[in-house]
Amino acid sequence: MPMTDHFDRLADQIKLGRDPASVRRRLEHAERLLERLFVIPGINRPIGLDVILDIVPGIGDVSAAVLGGWIVWEARNLGMSKWQMARMAGNVGFDFVLGLIPWVGAIPDFFFRSNTMNLKIIKRHLDRHYPESAIVEGEAIRR
Known part of the structure; x- marks a missing residue:
């Protein structure tokens, strides 16, 4: 298979469009990556890159804040x-400040999920202003 066919299929899967449905999918994937990458066995609690990056002092916190800021930029x-944007920026900023505490900063980040809260704000906006972008989750029922 030619390499261009592979990239065309990959681009179709990623959906890099600017329409609200594409933005919704992108942000849902980003939130999943940052907050729910995998589940910790035994306690059944999901974690993502946001908590993992907190282990690296300084650089990890900045990286997680930049990724959270990208979600706010997409919302913009x-x-x-402006109120919604300020609220989301406040969530990212609070998460960043919590993460600045070396090693211990991962613990509050484990419970304070700024990207999940921001995604909920964005989904409410999309559902109100772009209802056609909504994705119905669940199983199809055949009768």
């Missing part, structure tokens, strides 16, 4: 209000 491109 959707035309969300």
